[in-house]
Amino acid sequence: MNLKNWPFDIFKESDVNPKKFYALIVAIIIISASSGCEYDVPGYEIHMVCDENNDCAPATQAPSTPKPTVTYTLWVRTGSIDNADTDGDVFITIIGDWGRIDRWYLDTDGYDDFESGANDWFIFTVPNMGKIHTVCIEHENSGENQGWYLEEILIESDENNSWYFPFDQWLADDDKTGNLWTCQNR
Secondary structure: OOHHHHHHHHHHOOOOOHHHHHHHHHHHHHHHHHOOEEEEEOOOOEEEEEOOOOOEEEOOOOOOOOOOEEEEEEEEEEOOOOOOOOOOEEEEEEEEOOOEEEEEEEOOOOOOOOOOOOEEEEEEEEEOOOOEEEEEEEEEOOOOOOOEEEEEEEEEEOOOOEEEEEEEEEEOOOOOOOOOEEEEEO
């Protein structure tokens, strides 16, 4: 086959009718366009999705100006193993691309936080930290139950972002680990 005349040579060497072939290609294009389509908007991080009525909407939002302050919900799960709970004071440091909070005291007034198997949550509004990449947790070895088994931390923002940090470790100043603080990076 001579590539110089390529799509036309195919028809010479076969029984395919060129008019029927091109009609089939046009029909495929029309059917795919009428059953929905997807495309990216050049120059933007926007992906459009269209339905069968050719109504299109962005599947991703255009980059926008970040909010100056963000409300974060922090979920802290204590392990379910024996003696995993603590009465000690717990502090967290959260580091993001645009900022950080240092040594934030985690406590709910009138409630016994960090019980075995519990999923405690804390809400705070602070300057926008951007994408969160590091969480450090500190346990002050105080109270009756000093050791604490931290299972995981989940942080959610009011901008519909979330960051998960698995820990699965003891924080205690005793024979369990001797560590009173630990950090996780994403």
